[in-house]
Amino acid sequence: EPEVTQTPSHQVTQMGQEVILRCVPISNHLYFYWYRQILGQKVEFLVSFYNNEISEKSEIFDDQFSVERPDGSNFTLKIRSTKLEDSAMYFCASSEGTGAAETQYFGPGTRLLVL
Amino acid sequence: AQSVTQLDSQVPVFEEAPVELRCNYSSSVSVYLFWYVQYPNQGLQLLLKYLSGSTLVKGINGFEAEFNKSQTSFHLRKPSVHISDTAEYFCVARGSARQLTFGSGTQLTVLP
Numbered sequence: 001e002p003e004v005t006q007t008p009s010h011q012v013t014q015m016g017q018e019v020i021l022r023c024v025p026i027s028n029h030l031y032f033y034w035y036r037q038i039l040g041q042k043v044e045f046l047v048s049f050y051n052n053e054i055s056e057k058s059e060i061f062d063d064q065f066s067v068e069r070p071d072g073s074n075f076t077l078k079i080r081s082t083k084l085e086d087s088a089m090y091f092c093a094s095s096e097g098t099g100a101a102e103t104q105y106f107g108p109g110t111r112l113l114v115l
Numbered sequence: 116a117q118s119v120t121q122l123d124s125q126v127p128v129f130e131e132a133p134v135e136l137r138c139n140y141s142s143s144v145s146v147y148l149f150w151y152v153q154y155p156n157q158g159l160q161l162l163l164k165y166l167s168g169s170t171l172v173k174g175i176n177g178f179e180a181e182f183n184k185s186q187t188s189f190h191l192r193k194p195s196v197h198i199s200d201t202a203e204y205f206c207v208a209r210g211s212a213r214q215l216t217f218g219s220g221t222q223l224t225v226l227p
Contacts, residue, residue, distance in 0.1 A: 004158065031213065043159075043205065045214035056214055091159065095213075101166055104215060106151070106159035 002026040004107035006092050012113045013082055021077045021110045023092030030097035031055070032075045033104060034067065036088040043091065049075065050097065082114045117142045117208040121218035128196055129226050136191040136221045138206030148189045149207040149215070150180055159205065165189065176200070201225045 005024045013019050025032050034046040047057045049067050066078045075094075079086055089111050093104040122137040140146060150162040163174025170182040180191045189206060206218040 033213075035215070035217075042219050043215075043217035045216070048213050056212055058214070093159075103149075103161050103164065105161075108156065108158040 002105075004092055004094055004105050006090075006107040006110050008110060009108065010111045010113075012115065015084055015114055016081050019079050019082055019112065021079075021090050021092075021112070023075045023077075023094075023107055024073050025075055025092070025094030026105055027073070028096065029094035029105070031095045031104075032067075032069070033093040033095075034077045035091045035093065035106075036060075037091070037109075038085075038088040046077075079112075082112075084114050087112060087114045117146060117210055117216040119206050119208050119216055119218035121206050121221050123221050124219065125222045125224065127224045127226055130198055131195050133194050134192065134196050134200075134223065136204050136206075136223065138189045138191065138218055140187055140189060140206070140208045142187075142208065142210060145210070147209045148180075148182060149209070150174065150178070150189075150191050151205045151207055153203045153205065153220075155202070162191070162204070196223070196225045198225050198227060 007022045032049045035043050037043045045058050047061045048055045064080045068076050089109045091109045092107045095102045095104045118141045120139045128134045148165045151159040152162050153159050162178050163172050165172045165182045173179045178193050182189050201224050203220045203222050205220050208216045
């Protein structure tokens with residue numbers, strides 16, 4: 001069964017450094033998403049991406065974040081200058097784009113720790 | 116905007132006993148509701164979803180949920196749990212936008 005994959009599974013970085021989290025969505029899916037879960041808090045929506053542009057974003061998704069689909073398979077989340085509060089589990093998801101009945105399929109997550 | 120409340124952060128239950136995980140939502144517009152499960156070291160997997168129609172929704176692994184509009188609830192149930200059902204369960208809502216709104220999660224622990 002096709003699945004969403006994410007790399008790396010864990011990343012440790014120093015505050016102020018740039019990180020890139022990578023995702024490979026399911027191949028025929030058209031919408032891509034990033035969510036995050038800070039330890040002890042709810043899973044929160046960050047951004048959705050369709051047709052090579054952002055379709056929705058939350059208040060969390062400020063100028064330090066960016067997303068990109070650099071090729072036909074990868075979908076990346078870049079955090080330009082990491083802060084301690086960016087430590088979280090980051091989930092990538094994808095969906096077919098068929099409408100309300102569709103399911104978002106999630107990857108296993110990348111645990112980011114900012115020191 | 117939607118909000119989702121999961122009333123129990125942890126639910127311990129003995130194997131073969133029934134279980135109910137509670138979820139309430141609030142929304143001023145039509146809402147679609149989902150339950151996702153996360154097994155240790157795995158991604159979020161869809162258990163079931165309610166879009167419209169019958170209020171009783173059946174999902175994978177013997178789970179079912181009932182949509183109750185008057186009580187704004189979408190509780191998840193299973194008549195007999197197994198050790199392998201130990202996981203975290205998330206109640207999730209979606210409105211007209213694509214973003215999902217998650218509850219805080221319920222850790223179900225099935226005891227032998």
